[in-house]
Amino acid sequence: MSETSPANGAATDAQPAGQTFSLDKLYVKDVSFEAPGAPQVFAAELPGQPQLQMNLAQSVQRLGDVAYEVQLDITVTCTVDDKTLYLAEVKQAGLFTLAGFDPQTLDAVLGTLCPASLYPYARQTIGDLIQAGGFPPFLMQPLNFEGLYAENLRQRAAQQAGGALGSGTETAGNA
Structure with missing residues (x-):
């Protein structure tokens, strides 16, 4: 039998107490379309x-204790042989409030939930630009931001391991 009160039990069924995730503002920071031919x-x-x-690129800027700007940069280039038919670029950004997360979870939220929230808007803008440029409609497929984040973590771990091995080798070489 549980010793927690129903009020506490209800709070634990949802989000842990004190955690906040909200998308406060969504905006396009930069947009460009070129059809050089x-x-x-x-x-x-x-x-x-x-x-x-x-x-695809992502950047995060901390604006305050719990405020973050997350920016998703997407560039789509269409070429035939070495000639560019079109180039569409969008920098979709959002202001997020994130509070109550431990550092590891905060990093995961910034690397998965935030860009996943921005992606549908960037995808729509890119599609509209391409079609407005006179080219056939182009629908970007959904992305697995959790998979991209996991790959990014693997790359960071490999770089840290390589850096630790590299510095150890240099030290041994200098001794």
Whole structure:
């Protein structure tokens, strides 16, 4: 039998007491679209198959004790051979309030939940830019930010392990 009161039991079923996660403001920080070959690209038969490349980056800036700006940068480039058909860039940002999290959980929230909250808006903006530029609609697939975060953690661990091995080797070489 539990010795917690119903009020305490109800609080533990939801979010732990004192934890806060909110998206306070959502905004586009920067947007760009270029079609360097227009209008010729629309009239000519393309010599090859278009290739799409997407680059994704994230940055976090602490603004106060519990306030963070998270920015998601997405660049989509479409090329045929070595010629760029279009380039679409969006910097989607949000102001988040995050309180009551231990440092490891805070890092995970900033690396998964925050960019996942921004991604649908950035994805819509990129799609609208490409279509407004006269190109066929392009729908970016959903991303697994938890998987991306886990890969980022593995890379950080490998770099730290490599740095520790590298510094140990240098020390041994100097002795």
